[in-house]
Amino acid sequence: MTENTTAGSTGTAWVYNFGASGTEGDSSMRNLLGGKGANLAEMSGIGLPVPPGFTITTEVCTYFNDNGREYPAELEAQVKDSISRIEAETGAHFADPANPLLVSVRSGARASMPGMMDTVLNLGLNDETAAGLAARADDARFAYDSYRRFIQMYADVVMGVDHGLFEDALETMKLNRGVFDDTGLEGDDLKTLVEEFKTIVQDEAETDFPQDPWVQLWGAVGAVFNSWMNARAITYRRLNSIPASWGTAVNVQAMVFGNMGTDCATGVAFTRNPSTGENSFYGEFLINAQGEDVVAGIRTPLPLTRAARQDGDGESMEEAMPDVFAQLDVVRRQLEKHYADMQDLEFTVQQNKLYMLQTRSGKRTAEAALRMSVEMAEEGLISQDEALLRVDPNALDQLLHPTLDPTAEKDVLTRGLPASPGAACGQIVLSADKAEELSGAGHQVILVRLETSPEDIHGMHAAAGILTARGGMTSHAAVVARGMGRACVSGAGELRFDEVSGTVFIHETQLSEGDIITIDGSSGEVYRGAVATVQPRMSKAFSTIMEWADERRRMAVRTNAETPVDARTAVGFGAEGIGLCRTEHMFFDQDRIIAMRRMIMAADTEGREAALAKLLPMQRQDFEELFSIMAGLPVTIRLLDPPLHEFLPHSADELADVAEAAGVSNETARQRALKLAESNPMLGHRGCRLAVTYPEICRMQARAIFEAACAVAATGAAPVPEIMVPLAATGKEIALCKAVIDEEAEAVMATTGQQLSYLVGTMVELPRAAICAGDLAAEAEFFSFGTNDLTQTALGISRDDAGAFLHYYIDAEIYAKDPFVSIDRDGVGALVKIGVEGGRSQRPDIKLGVCGEHGGDPDSISFFEEVGLDYVSCSPYRVPAARLAAAQAAIRGQD
Amino acid sequence: MTENTTAGSTGTAWVYNFGASGTEGDSSMRNLLGGKGANLAEMSGIGLPVPPGFTITTEVCTYFNDNGREYPAELEAQVKDSISRIEAETGAHFADPANPLLVSVRSGARASMPGMMDTVLNLGLNDETAAGLAARADDARFAYDSYRRFIQMYADVVMGVDHGLFEDALETMKLNRGVFDDTGLEGDDLKTLVEEFKTIVQDEAETDFPQDPWVQLWGAVGAVFNSWMNARAITYRRLNSIPASWGTAVNVQAMVFGNMGTDCATGVAFTRNPSTGENSFYGEFLINAQGEDVVAGIRTPLPLTRAARQDGDGESMEEAMPDVFAQLDVVRRQLEKHYADMQDLEFTVQQNKLYMLQTRSGKRTAEAALRMSVEMAEEGLISQDEALLRVDPNALDQLLHPTLDPTAEKDVLTRGLPASPGAACGQIVLSADKAEELSGAGHQVILVRLETSPEDIHGMHAAAGILTARGGMTSHAAVVARGMGRACVSGAGELRFDEVSGTVFIHETQLSEGDIITIDGSSGEVYRGAVATVQPRMSKAFSTIMEWADERRRMAVRTNAETPVDARTAVGFGAEGIGLCRTEHMFFDQDRIIAMRRMIMAADTEGREAALAKLLPMQRQDFEELFSIMAGLPVTIRLLDPPLHEFLPHSADELADVAEAAGVSNETARQRALKLAESNPMLGHRGCRLAVTYPEICRMQARAIFEAACAVAATGAAPVPEIMVPLAATGKEIALCKAVIDEEAEAVMATTGQQLSYLVGTMVELPRAAICAGDLAAEAEFFSFGTNDLTQTALGISRDDAGAFLHYYIDAEIYAKDPFVSIDRDGVGALVKIGVEGGRSQRPDIKLGVCGEHGGDPDSISFFEEVGLDYVSCSPYRVPAARLAAAQAAIRGQD
Secondary structure, X not given: OOHHHHOHHHXXXXXXXXXXXXXXXXXXXXXXXXXXXXXXXXXXXXXOOOOOEEEEXXXXXXXXXXXXXXXXXXXXXXXXXXXXXXXXXXXXXXXXXXXXXXXXXXXXXOOOOOOOOOEEEEEOOOHHHHHHHHHHHOXXXXXXHHHHHHHHHHHHXXXXXXXXXXXXXXXXXXXXXXXXXXXXXXXHHHHHHHHHHHXXXXXXXXXXXXXOHHHHHHHHHHXXXXXXXXXXXXXXXXXXXXXXXXXXXXXXXXXXXXXXXXXXXXXXXXXXXXXXXXXXXXXXXXXXXXXXXXXXXXXXXXXXXXXXXXXXXXXXXXXXXXXXXXXXXXXXXXXXXXXXXXXXXXXXXXXOEEEEEEEEEOOOOHHHHHHHXXXXXXXXXXOHXXXXXXXXXXXXXXXXXXXXXXXXXXXXXXXXXXXXXXXXXXXXXXXXXXXXXHHXXXXXXXXXXXXXXXXXXXXXXXXXXXXXXXXXXXXXXHHHHHHHOOEEEEOOOOEEEXXXXXXXXXXXXXXXXXXXXXXEOOOOEEEEOOOOEXXXXXXXXXXXXXXXXXXXXXXXXXXXXXXXXXXXXXXHOOOOOEEEEEHHHHHOOHHHHHHHHHHHHOXXXXXXXXXXXXXXXXXXXXXXXXXXXXXXOXXXXXXXXXXXXXXXXXXXXXXXXXHHHHOOOHHXXXXXXXXXXXXXXXXXXXXXXXXXXXXXXXXXXXXXXXXXXXXXXXXXXXXXXXXXXXXXXXXXXXXXHHXXXXXXXXXXXXXXXXXXXXXEEEEXXXXXXXXXXXXXXXXXXXXXXXXXXXXXXXXXXXXXXXXXXXHHHHHOOOOOOOOOOOOOHHHHHHHHHHHHHHHHHHOOOOEEEEOOHHHHXXXXXXXXXXXXXXXXXXXXXXXXXXXXXXXXXXXXXXX | OOHHHHOHHHOOOOEEEEOOOOOOOOHHHHHHHHHHHHHHHHHHXXXXXXXXXXXXXXXXXXXXXXXXXXXXXOHHHHHHHHHHHHHHHHOOEOOOOOOEOOEEEEEEEOOOOOOOOOEEEEEOOOHHHHHHHHHHHOOHHHHHHXXXXXXXXXXXXXXXXXHHHHHHHHHHHHHHHOOOOHHHOOHHHHHHHHHHHHHHHHHHHOOOOOOOHHHHHHHHHHHHHHHOOOHHHHHHHHHHOOOHXXXXXXXXXXXXXXXXXXXXXXXXXXXXXXXXXXXXXXEEEEEOOOHHHXXXXXXXXXXXXXXXXXXXXXXXXXXXXHHHHHHHHHHHHHHHHHHXXXXXEEEEEEOOEEEEEEEEEOOOOHHHHHHHHHHHHHHOOOOHHHHXXXXXXXXXXXXXXXXXXXXXXXXXXXXXXXXXXXXXXXXXXXOHHHHHHHHHOOOOEEEEEOOOOHHHHHHHHHOOEEEEOOOOOOOHHHHHHHHHOOEEEEOOOOEEEEOOOOEEEEOOEEEEOOOEEEEEOOXXXXXXXXXXXXXXXXXXXXXXXXXXXXXXXXXXXXXXXXXXXXXXXXXXOOOOOEEEEEHHHHHOOHHHHHHHHHHHHOOOHHHHHHHHHHHHHHHHHHHHHHHHHOOOOEEXXXXXXXXXXXXOOOOHHHHHHHHHHHOOOHHHXXXXXXXXXXXXXXXXXXXXXXXXXXXXXXXXXXXXHHHHHHHHHHHOOOOEEEEEEOOOOOHHHHHHHHHHHHHHHHHHHHHHOOOOOXXXXXXXXXXXXXXXXXXXXXXXXXXXXXXHHHHHHHHOOOOOOHHHOHHHHHHOOOOXXXXXXXXXXXXXXXXXXXXXXXXXHHOOOOEEEEOOHHHHOHHHHHHXXXXXXXXXXXXXXXXXXXXXXXXXXXXXXXO
């Protein structure tokens, strides 16, 4: 609770006024006044024409929610005072038929928040003031149109009356009067409609529509605060990592009217083009309309500028209201300069007088964000650092992947998690083999699976996109798809597989192999049929930002890659080495998995060595390609990591094939598979435990690495292999593996006569490894923090199983963000810090990096900068985002 | 490496002499000289008759193993010098036929170590010196008997020649001569035998038996050092937590002969009775024999004292050699007083002269250890603290459980892990239901399973013992069996289940239900048929030690218990409360599991609440019983912990029953079960994640606890429930559960009018919980460290799957001890320490305990004392051990 609130009983300011007669807030008070309130105060403070009003602070919202929906005792008096100020400034008065004060009531949180009660306009109208307003404006139509709008809005959002009932009554009235547009109704018609509306309210809400403006005001204020806790708002906050504790403010402001005649208008504008980023005034307006009409699309709004006018459009504002437009254009420049950012404005013109109703930082596409940032920096409006900070690294993904054509029709079948960005469209296939087959025959396919496993890799490669029923943002499907740059929607829980018929159900929709669907890996949506996609193109601004980012960042950016395709992609995106090459992915090819399984089935070391000898030349070939592509760059190769049972098939039939290939009996194969089965594979016989118990596996891999490195060194730049021992918890494990690796290095160098530098290090992915980092660093020449597994073990959460409860945890704000997406600083982060300190204290020059999924997450990258890692490593398509995020982190670190 | 070794090149003493002409070592130098060497030096130093000799230090062993089996350069000269000293003292000389020096070569590590090369006697004999010895002693029989024994021993242990070949030749010789005993052979026979033995050596070892005493000496020394690394020694060290780095020493000592005539003898003695602890001289001797004859059992040794002589025995030493006996009795008293402990002595009488060959602390039964400690303290020989330190807490288990009759015949079928102490015998049953059925019909049964799960609890209760094929010392079977005080052998990997015939195979042995076996949970052995067992009885010494322990310890000792039987047992053993009541164990009864499964199958909160309402009265009843038994003592109750799928059956048929009982379709049940299935249940939807996502479960349990507590408080001592939130990683989770618990407490107290004290705390069993302990302690009023799960997550080792690699890890000394048995101080211990500090810094009076299996392990208890926990909690039968270990830890902590 803030100081202000606790001081509540002794005179807290719960209300902040703005207007010509004095403004108490400014744009720095966003947390207290919300974005809208702070900006209204700011505009008012710098002398722009803002109708007077006041903001009820976010602290009232918090108080309201913490105290059984009661207000602080002082609030009522403060609101009364503020209304009096508005009355004094405008000369209008609440409930005064002669000159009634009408106000708008709007919510305004710290961050923009759809899903909440938004706006009630024309509050203050009742039977008497409506009549008074009609008389004063000499315009019954205007007065009763305003009144019926007010009843409709208020009854909907405050009293919970179905909006459609009012629409129906309006339509009936138009039919009866034989008019097509709302504007065709006369004042009397609308007055009659008001009576009908009031009857609807009484029937539905079982109470009269409130006539007292004070009752109206408190009703609207309460509705805003209640809406902070409605389901849509809660969902939105979860998706956007907004804590419930922020609360919303309420803005109450004197109404101005864009619908009082043809010298009135209302509009929205962006100080630059929010879609392309071009530096041109962009917006729409409507003459004789209220703000909502522009948005609602009942009438087609017109462009602001002559330049934007299309053939057939009516007059632009620049033509129709040249003086007011000129004034608006000045305000536009003033505001953009004042805020040093593109603004999204709302304005109203009442009888040729301009009023500014809102300014805020404008939303923009990733492309526009890039272009504006670069151009504003080049214009001198902002610094290069600021330009870098303005671009959301996550949004860069949009620029690298195909996206759905925004104009295309879409039929949403279901939703999952946006696991790997980009859109893809193709025939459904239910198996990896089928994916490969159809793709080979020239078809685009979407691989649809309950979940994927390493055995599906070839199918994932063959597919344009992957859709799974299970698994989260860091499931196998998600991680591999991001690595490959394939679109992926994971965890689409409504998918049901009917194995008998080989079809997939989504509710009643039955999909068979060959049916076409489209998935959007950026939104998580799945569509029926083909939705057109558009290909990305890289802009000049993109290259400029990347250049600036590279100049600014301290940390290197590497990539997680094991295939030549991934490695080349990553180098193209600016990767400065490989931070994680997962060698197990190399063993799933048809030829290799046979040798791999023969090794698993072997009864003894000799049998394993014979099988490994078959794998050696293949591994060597893999590494030769990688070393050639990454010429001169470091390549971190992780020794075999998954438990051996991951390489065995699941069905008895397939296991019989394995038995035959390995030359053992079915029973032996079954027993061996049974023996390898694990209750908790995540915590099982994997990582360096394989190398410790089967040193021959480590030996083969080390030999393949050194033979490949020597071969590449003989003809080009000598690679520096960094051999990584996974899942170590003790220095001894690393020492045991290092002994084998060093032996092979020596042997290969002796044979080839080639001298090589190489490092042996470890992946710090267990809490004990972090705690005992000094012990590990005595053996390891580098640490790569494997924050995926470190998160799983430190938090005790299996990412494969987290779907059942993790969303509750995010909703309940137990973890502010999904800890597999953004590092849990207090827990996992603290362990990383302990690991960094322990490692450096033992070996001051130890190389430190991170290769978990967090390596591509901007918030996490910011943390890694704080603890001083040397590099981050992420999937190829995240490399640009990581470069930018690293630069942002460096800039923030300097402040 | 020690200072001594690194200074090697500048004059390290690699050899320490002892004897009448000067002794360089003493009993404090055990690490350098080994136990035997240090005690020989000590005895020599205090003037006892010890044949002269020297000890080659343990550092030579380390040097030898670290340097490719080479000796330090200075060693040879030092050994030569030492041999010269012996020669000077004895007047005998190496290779001198006139008066040949013969020596024994014995290994001697810091701790007693079976499995290594033990002894070579009579070294120095060759064809010439044997002849000389025969002449000098005027006894060819003696000389050639000594020579043939030497060849046999030396060829076996140094040259690797099969021992049996010599035995065969000896038997053949006896047959040929028509004699029954070895003593029947004449000098010439033995001389012939020596030639035959030398031929055997030449045939088998393909080299001559060495004639040069120096070659013999270095051969024997090398054999000792090599044997330090043989498989049996390595296994022994693993089982006994002895680091390989300790090394062994080698003792070379002038021979004395107990077999030179009837004025010669040899014997072993204990200064008190090692079996009962009684303060009486205890031992055996043989006239005209070498030491090995006493042990080998070729001749039946006779008692030392007249009192110990049975009818039909020959004369005791007291009668046969009264003077020497009197001298020995003086030495006995002197040594016991000198060492202030019961000694195990070896002596030889050569021509009526007594020689002491060894003294060491004597092994004793648990009962003897208790009695001796108490009596020695009462005699003033040692302090009470010392008495407490003398008793091995682990050995107390022996005193609480039935044991195998040591005199019974046994036929070992296989071996597993000694998972829960005690012996049990009964019919094999292969299912829990069958166990219950047969036990109900009055049969003793042994439940034999691949592994056990919570569903087997009723069968485990019904069985006298449990035998499993899978799982380690902390598997479900082991933990539950220890809790119940049932004998258990786990991880007997040679068991094979044939599900078709319902039989079990052990190699070729087929066992069916109804067949009788016996298991020894203290040794891990499994026997065919019924082996008689003997029931324990508690001695007076036991109570005395427990009293002294209770006075001395700082930490409280609680128990892990959930059944009235366990709780009563534990209170009987001195438990001071319940530290862990696992509520899930209460849900596996037939009635309850139905309600539980109905809850799991429920589609919504209402359905769950309806099912929970059925469980509420049963839970309340459980807690009422526990609170009554533990009257006045604290009871820590853990909320439901395991993932819900643990309560579902595995087969489709059983699931169909569940569906019917729950009133859902089979398909719905299947889908629900599928949805609940987890890849890594250990890291899944369990612990407080259940309470967070289904608060109604927590609510029901809280209500049952408070209703029970109020009911008990109404008629007796008010219990203090300590409600424990499991698997929390954040303060918020605890806060959410606490809110529900507090609500129920308030409601129940309002209804009953009873006021209750209670605590809400958490189990610290995740690394994040330890790291963020301050955050947790803001909500939690106590911490109980759940070091089982903390070990699994910190080390990333699933205890269910660890069997595949953990023994390699112990062998390779990656972990010095099984981290599930004894806490890993550097990793898990460090996290506990961080948790303790974090908890206390936030809440100085926070109550801190441990409830993992480590709570009953003496080494771990010692650690918990160091970090200052308030209590440990362990299974009922471990309570006495924990009380003693806590006292020992307090004593050690004070030093």
